[in-house]
Amino acid sequence: MTEAEFLEGYDPGVHERPSVAVDLILMSVVGGRPAALLLRRDEHPHLGRWALPGGFVAIDESLDAAARRVLGAKARMTDAYVEQLYTFGAVDRDPRTRIVSVAYFALLPAARFAAALKGAPELTLAELVVPWPGETGGPVEARSADGDALPLAFDHAEMLGLAMLRLRGKLDYSGVAFALLPELFTLRALQDVHEAILGVRLNKPAFRRRMLDTGRLEATGERETGASFRPAELFRCRKTMPEQE
Amino acid sequence: MTEAEFLEGYDPGVHERPSVAVDLILMSVVGGRPAALLLRRDEHPHLGRWALPGGFVAIDESLDAAARRVLGAKARMTDAYVEQLYTFGAVDRDPRTRIVSVAYFALLPAARFAAALKGAPELTLAELVVPWPGETGGPVEARSADGDALPLAFDHAEMLGLAMLRLRGKLDYSGVAFALLPELFTLRALQDVHEAILGVRLNKPAFRRRMLDTGRLEATGERETGASFRPAELFRCRKTMPEQE
DNA sequence: CTTACTAAGATGTATGGTGAATATATGGGG
DNA sequence: CCCCATATATTCACCATACATCTTAGTAAG
Numbered sequence: 279m280t281e282a283e284f285l286e287g288y289d290p291g292v293h294e295r296p297s298v299a300v301d302l303i304l305m306s307v308v309g310g311r312p313a314a315l316l317l318r319r320d321e322h323p324h325l326g327r328w329a330l331p332g333g334f335v336a337i338d339e340s341l342d343a344a345a346r347r348v349l350g351a352k353a354r355m356t357d358a359y360v361e362q363l364y365t366f367g368a369v370d371r372d373p374r375t376r377i378v379s380v381a382y383f384a385l386l387p388a389a390r391f392a393a394a395l396k397g398a399p400e401l402t403l404a405e406l407v408v409p410w411p412g413e414t415g416g417p418v419e420a421r422s423a424d425g426d427a428l429p430l431a432f433d434h435a436e437m438l439g440l441a442m443l444r445l446r447g448k449l450d451y452s453g454v455a456f457a458l459l460p461e462l463f464t465l466r467a468l469q470d471v472h473e474a475i476l477g478v479r480l481n482k483p484a485f486r487r488r489m490l491d492t493g494r495l496e497a498t499g500e501r502e503t504g505a506s507f508r509p510a511e512l513f514r515c516r517k518t519m520p521e522q523e
Numbered sequence: 524m525t526e527a528e529f530l531e532g533y534d535p536g537v538h539e540r541p542s543v544a545v546d547l548i549l550m551s552v553v554g555g556r557p558a559a560l561l562l563r564r565d566e567h568p569h570l571g572r573w574a575l576p577g578g579f580v581a582i583d584e585s586l587d588a589a590a591r592r593v594l595g596a597k598a599r600m601t602d603a604y605v606e607q608l609y610t611f612g613a614v615d616r617d618p619r620t621r622i623v624s625v626a627y628f629a630l631l632p633a634a635r636f637a638a639a640l641k642g643a644p645e646l647t648l649a650e651l652v653v654p655w656p657g658e659t660g661g662p663v664e665a666r667s668a669d670g671d672a673l674p675l676a677f678d679h680a681e682m683l684g685l686a687m688l689r690l691r692g693k694l695d696y697s698g699v700a701f702a703l704l705p706e707l708f709t710l711r712a713l714q715d716v717h718e719a720i721l722g723v724r725l726n727k728p729a730f731r732r733r734m735l736d737t738g739r740l741e742a743t744g745e746r747e748t749g750a751s752f753r754p755a756e757l758f759r760c761r762k763t764m765p766e767q768e
Numbered sequence: 769c770t771t772a773c774t775a776a777g778a779t780g781t782a783t784g785g786t787g788a789a790t791a792t793a794t795g796g797g798g
Numbered sequence: 799c800c801c802c803a804t805a806t807a808t809t810c811a812c813c814a815t816a817c818a819t820c821t822t823a824g825t826a827a828g
Contacts, residue, residue, distance in 0.1 A: 281567045281618075294582040295540040298612075298623050322526045337539040337621055341612030365610040365625050367543075367586030373526075376582055378543050378623075380610050466776080484816050486777075491814090507774045508823040711805080729786050731806080736785090746795095752804040753794040771828080778821070784814090791808070798801080 296367075296376040300344045301332035301434070303363065303383040303441045304353055305406075306391040307458050307474045312406040312445075314438060315353065315394065316420060316428060323373045324431035328404065328420060330438075332379065345382040354397040358384040359457035364440050371433050383441045385457035404428050408442055408477055415443045445475050453494065456515040464502055464510035465489060541612075541621040545589045546577035546679070548608065548628040548686045549598055550651075551636040552703050552719040557651040557690075559683060560598065560639065561665060561673060568618045569676035573649065573665060575683075577624065590627040599642045603629040604702035609685050616678050628686045630702035649673050653687055653722055660688045690720050698739065701760040709747055709755035710734060 304315040316328040331352035335344040345360055363381040371377065386394070395401055404420035417435035420428040430438070448454050455471050469485050489495055496516045501509040549560040561573040576597035580589040590605055608626040616622065631639070640646055649665035662680035665673040675683070693699050700716050714730050734740055741761045746754035 281570065293542075293579070296543050296580065296582060297538075298541050298543060325526065334538065335541065335612070335623070337541060338614055340614050341610060341623065344612075362609065364607065365586060367580070367589075367625070369583055369585050378580070378586065378625075380612070380623075464776090481816055481818095482776090483778080483818090488815075505775080506825050508776050508825090510776055709805090726787055727805095728788085728807085733785085750804080751796050752802080753796095753806085755805055769828100771826100773826085774824090776821100776823075778819100780819080781817090783816080786811105786813080788811090789809085791806100793806070794804090796802090798799100 296378045298335040298341075299332050299377050299379045300335060300341060300348055301330040301379050301381045301437060302345060302348050302352070303330055303381060303437060304349075304386060304391075304394070305383055305441060305445070305458075306386045306388050307471045308388050308391060308403065308405075310470055310474050312408070312442065312474055313391065314404050314406055314420065314441075315391070315401045316404045316430075317352070317400060318402065319431055326429075327431035328402070328428040328434075329431040330381075330434050331401075335380075341380050345380075345384075349384055352398065353384075353394045353401065355386070355390060355394055358386055358390075359454070360384045363437070363444060366433055366437065368433070381437045381440070383444070385445075385454060387458060387460045389460055402428070406438060406442065408439075411477075413443065413446065415439060418442055442475070449475055453515060456494075459515075462498060462500070462512040462514055464512060466510055468513075541623045543580040543586075544577050544622050544624045545580060545586060545593055546575040546624050546626045546682060547590060547593050547597070548575055548626060548682060549594075549603075549631060549636075549639070550628055550686060550690070550703075551631045551633050552716050553633050553636060553648065553650075555715055555719050557653070557687065557719050558636070559649050559651055559665065559686075560636070560646045561649045561675075562597070562645060563647065564676055571674075572676035573647070573673040573679075574676040575626075575679050576646075580625075586625050590625075590629075594629055597643065598629075598639045598646065600631075600635065600639055603631055603635075604699070605629045608682070608689060611678055611682065613678070626682045626685070628689070630690075630699060632703060632705045634705055647673070651683060651687060653684075656722075658688065658691065660684060663687055687720070694720055695733075698760060701739075704760075707743060707745070707757040707759055709757060711755055713758075 306313050317331055319325055319327050319329050331348055333344065333348045335341060349358060349360065350356055360382055363383050365378060365380045367378045369376060395403055403423060407419040407421055409419060410416050417439045420430055422428055445454060449472060455468060458471050459467060465486055468489060469480060473480055494516050495513045498512045498514055500512045502512055503509065551558050562576055564570055564572050564574050576593055578589065578593045580586060594603060594605065595601055605627055608628050610623060610625045612623045614621060640648055648668060652664040652666055654664060655661050661684050663684045665675055667673055690699060694717060700713060703716050704712060710731055713734060714725060718725055739761050740758045743757045743759055745757045747757055748754060
């Protein structure tokens with residue numbers, strides 16, 4: 279029997295299968311703090327809690343395509359830096375039925391974050407508070423703009439925590455920081471993003487040299503405007519950006 | 524309606540779902556080369572090609588539990604360092620039907636690798652040849668002990684490549700190397716593992732210093748035996764080992 | 769017009785890690 | 799007893815980084 283003949287007669291069987299979903303961690307740095315976009319659940323289970331935008335993976339749709347579809351449907355945007363994070367598969371992670379969820383994170387500049395909030399008013403801006411130092415890991419807390427705690431649904435606090443951990447780990451050897459900044463940015467803005475994600479203050483000249491030495495930055499010669507002090511030079515990220523896994 | 528009442532009446536629906544599987548990348552360092560255990564497919568599709576051991580995830584079984592079950596069933600072993608790697612979800616990755624596969628890797632000392640080969644004769648030892656330098660990424664090739672190429676089934680070459688990439692990335696900030704060594708080992712053996720995974724030669728005194736400075740090593744005072752030259756001291760890994768994600 | 773202030777950007781110095789070379793220690797075998 | 803191969807230790811030069819300080823460029827107040 280050839281492989282073609284075998285496939286012709288193949289019966290996928292009827293064993294019970296989990297549902298497969300994607301959850302999307304939409305992240306940015308807003309006001310010097312890491313932030314994510316959440317949806318308030320208006321149905322059981324976890325009614326009233328806050329959840330990541332997500333959706334089921336269709337049978338003829340790849341995981342990456344599902345993540346991009348959710349990005350377009352729930353946040354009305356395309357062209358973000360999207361990367362698979364981890365797959366959560368505890369049996370009881372969703373009380374309705376067995377759902378295996380592939381978590382993705384998307385990184386957005388603050389301006390596009392604000393645009394998403396305007397275009398999709400059901401989304402809520404949440405500040406992420408990381409209660410652990412360095413590379414410890416663990417769940418993070420979400421706070422509203424007023425500082426109120428936003429209780430998270432399902433295992434989404436773990437998902438957000440893992441996203442922060444991954445972001446911290448990738449920050450200084452990959453281009454993820456540039457995905458959080460506009461096309462043109464100052465070195466100060468780049469440093470602010472690094473400090474927000476790492477949760478520590480960095481030394482200015484050292485940071486400056488380190489960034490310039492990577493060869494990833496391209497000086498434009500232009501200056502920022504509107505400052506009441508010496509305007510900083512604007513840089514752009516050299517076009518080889520998000521290459522590493 | 525309370526959440527309990529909602530769940531009572533919940534109907535999971537009948538939309539078509541992908542199958543969810545786990546594939547296990549059993550890795551070690553054998554003879555100074557990275558190696559993995561493969562199974563020859565004796566059925567369509569990809570009959571005669573070489574595949575990673577794997578299995579479907581049961582409806583009442585977490586992903587991690589499924590990975591450990593496959594470890595026990597296909598390699599007759601338990602208690603390995605197991606970590607989730609990535610989830611592969613291309614629509615056409617399996618020609619039979621839609622299968623989303625969560626890849627895990629397990630790290631084993633060479634001795635337990637040999638024991639697995641003896642206990643499960645259907646397994647084959649494959650040397651992994653990494654055709655790309657550094658952190659580039661991409662598929663890797665598998666070779667038999669005789670040096671013959673072992674053509675890989677499905678997207679398993681990508682899985683193995685991603686495992687190598689992850690291993691290289693984690694090598695010097697996590698304890699993964701110790702999972703590839705026996706309880707007691709010499710610094711030379713530790714360096715051999717590092718060199719095999721990174722695919723480069725390392726400076727001996729610098730490597731030695733770096734390892735001792737991490738504080739992860741514990742000198743035993745014992746020496747290796749059987750050498751016809753000065754025996755090296757045996758170390759063990761301090762018990763705080765695989766902590767990082 | 770001068771001066772104060774703020775932040776950008778540059779320079780200098782100390783420190784710690786890394787690589788190469790070299791020296792010493794230790795066991796087995798002739 | 800000497801020789802050999804390898805482990806282990808020591809030394810020094812070098813480079814990257816952190817921190818402190820200094821200079822520069824712009825606004826704005828007096």
